[in-house]
Amino acid sequence: MSNSFLTPTQQKSKKKNYLIxxxxxxxxxxxxxxxxxxxxxxxxxxxVLRTIFGQGDAQQQLILFEFRLPRIVLAVLVGMGLxxxxxxxxxxxxxxLADPGILGINAGAGLAVMLYxxxxxxxxxxxxxxxxxxxxxxxxxxxILIYTLAYRRHEGITPMRLLLTGxxxxxxxxxxxxxLTLRLSPENYQFVATWLAGSIWGxxxxxxxxxxxxxxxxLPFVYSKSRVLNVLNLxxxxxxxxxxxxxxxxxxxxxxxxxxxxxxxxxxGGIGFxxxxxxxxxxxxxxxxxxxxxxxxxxxxxxxxxxxxTIGRSIFEPSEIPAGIVVAIVGAPYFLYLLARLKE
Amino acid sequence: MTTSTGVGGLRxxxxxxxxxxxxxxxxxxxxxxxxxxxxxxxxxxxxxADISLRTVWTAIIHFSPDLTTHQIxxxxxxxxxxxxxxxxxxxxxxGAIMQGMTRNPLADSGLLGLNSGAAFMLAICFAFFPxxxxxxxxxxxxxxxxxGVAIVYGVGSLSKGGLTPMRLVLAGAAVxALLxxxxxGVALYYRIGQDLAFWYAGGVSGTKWYxxxxxxxxxxxxxxxxxxxxxSITLLSLGEEIAIGLxxxxxxxxxxxxxxxLVLAGAAVxxxGAVGFxxxxxxxxxxYIVGHDYRWIISCSFIYxxxxxxxxxxxxxxxxxxxxxxxxxxIAFIGVPFFLYLARKGGKEL
Numbered sequence: 001m002s003n004s005f006l007t008p009t010q011q012k013s014k015k016k017n018y019l020i021x022x023x024x025x026x027x028x029x030x031x032x033x034x035x036x037x038x039x040x041x042x043x044x045x046x047x048v049l050r051t052i053f054g055q056g057d058a059q060q061q062l063i064l065f066e067f068r069l070p071r072i073v074l075a076v077l078v079g080m081g082l083x084x085x086x087x088x089x090x091x092x093x094x095x096x097l098a099d100p101g102i103l104g105i106n107a108g109a110g111l112a113v114m115l116y117x118x119x120x121x122x123x124x125x126x127x128x129x130x131x132x133x134x135x136x137x138x139x140x141x142x143x144i145l146i147y148t149l150a151y152r153r154h155e156g157i158t159p160m161r162l163l164l165t166g167x168x169x170x171x172x173x174x175x176x177x178x179x180l181t182l183r184l185s186p187e188n189y190q191f192v193a194t195w196l197a198g199s200i201w202g203x204x205x206x207x208x209x210x211x212x213x214x215x216x217x218x219l220p221f222v223y224s225k226s227r228v229l230n231v232l233n234l235x236x237x238x239x240x241x242x243x244x245x246x247x248x249x250x251x252x253x254x255x256x257x258x259x260x261x262x263x264x265x266x267x268x269g270g271i272g273f274x275x276x277x278x279x280x281x282x283x284x285x286x287x288x289x290x291x292x293x294x295x296x297x298x299x300x301x302x303x304x305x306x307x308x309x310t311i312g313r314s315i316f317e318p319s320e321i322p323a324g325i326v327v328a329i330v331g332a333p334y335f336l337y338l339l340a341r342l343k344e
Numbered sequence: 345m346t347t348s349t350g351v352g353g354l355r356x357x358x359x360x361x362x363x364x365x366x367x368x369x370x371x372x373x374x375x376x377x378x379x380x381x382x383x384x385x386x387x388x389x390x391x392x393a394d395i396s397l398r399t400v401w402t403a404i405i406h407f408s409p410d411l412t413t414h415q416i417x418x419x420x421x422x423x424x425x426x427x428x429x430x431x432x433x434x435x436x437x438x439g440a441i442m443q444g445m446t447r448n449p450l451a452d453s454g455l456l457g458l459n460s461g462a463a464f465m466l467a468i469c470f471a472f473f474p475x476x477x478x479x480x481x482x483x484x485x486x487x488x489x490x491x492g493v494a495i496v497y498g499v500g501s502l503s504k505g506g507l508t509p510m511r512l513v514l515a516g517a518a519v520x521a522l523l524x525x526x527x528x529g530v531a532l533y534y535r536i537g538q539d540l541a542f543w544y545a546g547g548v549s550g551t552k553w554y555x556x557x558x559x560x561x562x563x564x565x566x567x568x569x570x571x572x573x574x575x576s577i578t579l580l581s582l583g584e585e586i587a588i589g590l591x592x593x594x595x596x597x598x599x600x601x602x603x604x605x606l607v608l609a610g611a612a613v614x615x616x617g618a619v620g621f622x623x624x625x626x627x628x629x630x631x632y633i634v635g636h637d638y639r640w641i642i643s644c645s646f647i648y649x650x651x652x653x654x655x656x657x658x659x660x661x662x663x664x665x666x667x668x669x670x671x672x673x674x675i676a677f678i679g680v681p682f683f684l685y686l687a688r689k690g691g692k693e694l
Contacts, residue, residue, distance in 0.1 A: 332522030
């Protein structure tokens with residue numbers, strides 16, 4: 001769609017949307033700098049900047065490039081993945097409360113990773129590039145399971161039943177994980193427990209590298225489907241009328257959503273509610289058109305997890321609260337609020 | 345508080361009479377009690393050191409402190425198995441009362457946020473008042489259970505769609521997630537996670553005699569209250585209009601029921617942690633057997649809830665010795681499919 005077809009008001013709202021995208025990027029950069037300064041060893045913003053441009057001493061470089069930077073990058077990437085995953089789920093199911101965490105997709109990914117760790121306990125030998133693949137398989141199986149269990153002939157899938165099924169399946173999976181954790185050695189147990197709570201534990205460039213390809217492929221793919229998502233939002237009948245082959249598109253998008261959630265969870269652990277909050281906030285900011293909704297959602301998701309991780313590290317120094325817990329403390333009340341507004 | 349329905353009321357209950365099966369109730373109770381006694385005996389005799397059932401018997405009848413086996417039985421195994429039985433009975437009866445009063449087939453103290461509320465309060469107590477006596481801890485546990493269920497029902501009643509069973513369960517899940525996250529945050533921050541982690545997942549291994557001593561009067565009182573209320577709960581389960589029509593003061597019954605549920609759930613959580621699904625499974629099974637009369641449902645739920653948790657605890661110790669599998673996880677393996685089955689039916693029938 002070229003600009004010449006737009007009315008002046010649309011032009012104006014487009015301008016506003018770019019402004020919002022710019023503001024969000026700026027906020028991420030600011031949080032990034034704050035987060036760089038957060039930790040036991042304090043660095044001034046100037047020192048951070050100097051180190052980034054190669055002027056810092058060895059210790060500063062070690063702290064920034066080997067500990068803090070990978071963690072921050074990972075937080076932003078994970079937030080983007082989870083947020084877009086939630087946006088897709090909300091788009092294709094027309095379910096305002098959909099989120100990969102609430103629907104149990106994250107739990108499935110977690111279980112697959114845990115199974116791997118408990119059967120091949122030497123954590124050092126885990127090839128990190130395999131983790132997202134494992135998580136994708138786990139979350140894919142879970143998604144199919146939930147879909148099958150929630151589906152009923154004649155009625156199809158109602159949003160409420162989908163959510164209830166997801167919550168129940170997640171409960172079952174987390175009991176399975178609890179049973180598995182007991183087989184682990186104490187140090188592996190501590191590691192898994194923190195991971196399950198949703199800590200950005202992979203403070204390591206390897207995890208960034210293993211997650212990045214997934215986002216680089218899937219995010220543009222989803223963006224290219226913005227128009228399909230818009231049409232799906234209008235309702236099935238309209239969508240059929242406009243010639244979108246709904247089921248096939250939906251399956252591809254669902255697969256992308258599961259892939260994004262799985263890959264993110266494999267490096268971050270169980271962070272729920274990001275995929276719920278970010279798309280809702282984005283819709284408030286830029287409206288329901290996915291061409292703008294998706295980038296805004298991604299930026300909001302990245303900002304949210306980065307903020308949560310920074311807060312979790314800075315307020316409770318020297319101990320740490322996993323980002324997943326911080327997000328849940330905001331996200332659960334938001335879920336309740338949406339639930340109260342939802343009509344049957 | 346009993347509310348007399350009068351002779352006229354009883355005639356109106358013909359329909360109910362047809363649906364209740366007292367004979368089956370008596371049989372179910374007798375079978376349940378025998379099963380419970382056997383499984384308690386079995387649970388005491390099996391373990392790291394196997395003890396014959398005969399020794400178990402003599403240890404209980406003629407306890408002699410000089411014998412090691414008698415000491416094991418008396419100090420470790422007996423309080424543990426009694427704790428399991430009490431916890432199961434509490435969760436099951438709380439679930440039965442909730443299902444009856446609200447006519448919500450998905451009611452369970454775990455699903456509606458009571459358990460996580462109580463567990464959250466206990467985590468707060470552990471973190472900030474580590475010296476608090478057990479007596480005060482369970483009082484806070486009652487408060488926590490009340491807090492959890494109040495938020496769930498608060499959100500439910502603010503909703504545009506009203507208090508549907510599904511909506512309440514969703515609200516319960518979100519409240520549990522919130523309180524769980526807060527509790528976990530507190531636990532991690534104060535480094536009490538290790539003590540709390542296992543306990544959260546559910547385990548009765550730490551039960552001591554003084555726990556039972558302090559809990560028993562509360563549970564006894566709540567159970568007596570439940571039995572007194574059971575007739576009125578039967579009426580409420582037919583529908584609020586019918587109960588009012590039969591002259592019942594429904595508000596009194598409801599308040600009484602809520603207090604009993606809070607005490608039962610709070611007490612149970614203070615022993616075992618936030619174990620769900622017992623209060624969902626057991627009342628449904630007993631209702632299937634004994635019909636819709638809550639006098640029988642509540643008394644049978646007491647016995648079968650105890651049986652379920654005693655058996656779960658036994659299995660938890662046997663699966664992977666010397667490690668113990670959290671019973672909460674084991675019960676969830678039965679509870680989740682059961683819940684899915686109920687949710688699939690649409691959560692309408694009760």
